[in-house]
Amino acid sequence: MRLDAPERPETREADAPRRSRWRTVVLVSVPLAAFALLLATSLGRDPRALPSELVGEPAPVFALPNLEGGGTVDMADLRGRVVVVNFWASWCQECRDEHPALDAAWDRYRERGVVVVGVLFEDTVEDGLAFADELATDWPLVDDPGSRTAIAYGVFGVPETFVISPDGIVTAKRVGPVDYTWLTTEIEDALRTPEAA
């Protein structure tokens, strides 16, 4: 009697489990390695770090009413000068903390044409004026109805400070309270740009 069934190629019995073990190792280790790589590259980043858009871009122009009433501060009039735009509020402790630094920078640079403009953020005019009186603020303060200027500057919260060069470009941005060293460094830098006369 002849056997006439089709033939199946021979495999080594031991191959099958070894191959599946390798497959398991690859299936587990590749995603694990990818995940480890992701953690290694991302864990060092500060999740609360905010992007610095606008630096190097033209500063959004604004014309805002003086907090004390009467007149406006118009960015167009400040062309050719270094402008420090500071967003603040009376309810903000860090704005209180940074006040002496702003005050010192304002005193030191006002003769050289540098202007500090305080833009009130999410606050009432009365509370803002009371805060300014208490701290004897003497740089221009403006109200920002509807926060349109804050939105135009991409403000996340207060305090936030922008340094604008004489040609109207944002040269520096600080989220959180400024210190005197940062202000003087950035103002000096902005004063060195070509259009500063």
Place this chain on the structure above:
Amino acid sequence: MSGRVRLWLLLGAAVAVVVLAVTLASGRGSDGGTLDDRVQDVASGLRCPVCQNLSVADSPSALAREMRSEIASRLDAGDTPEEVRGFFVERYGEWVLLAPTREGLNLLPWLVPVAGLLLGVGVWAMLVRRRWPPETEAPTSAERRRIQAELDALEEPG
């Protein structure tokens, strides 16, 4: 119905459910409609800057309210939703978008689930095939020789 056929039917049904869900989901949230709807549409894709994990549409904060009115006035002035989003991205960065733009490395969140699904189906199909091998298997040549030898032994009068 054999177990295998049933499993393939099950797989087909699962794929149909996914396709249906994706189709239904993509049909929602298209623009058009009233100004309020369009504002809502843009605002729900923007992250509120003064909140933790809230969209501009959902946040009760004053800044979010003012951002909604900014969106409204821009849409009203004839800006497209894309241009309005661009306005906020220029100021707040990509950070402000609740869903990243679909380009470059940002595509990963969209591609990885699909790749995972395909991989899962592949592994599943592999397991099914291993668990339910073809019912009849041809003998290997070694088996063949043994069977032939045994047949021969049967035929020889012992």
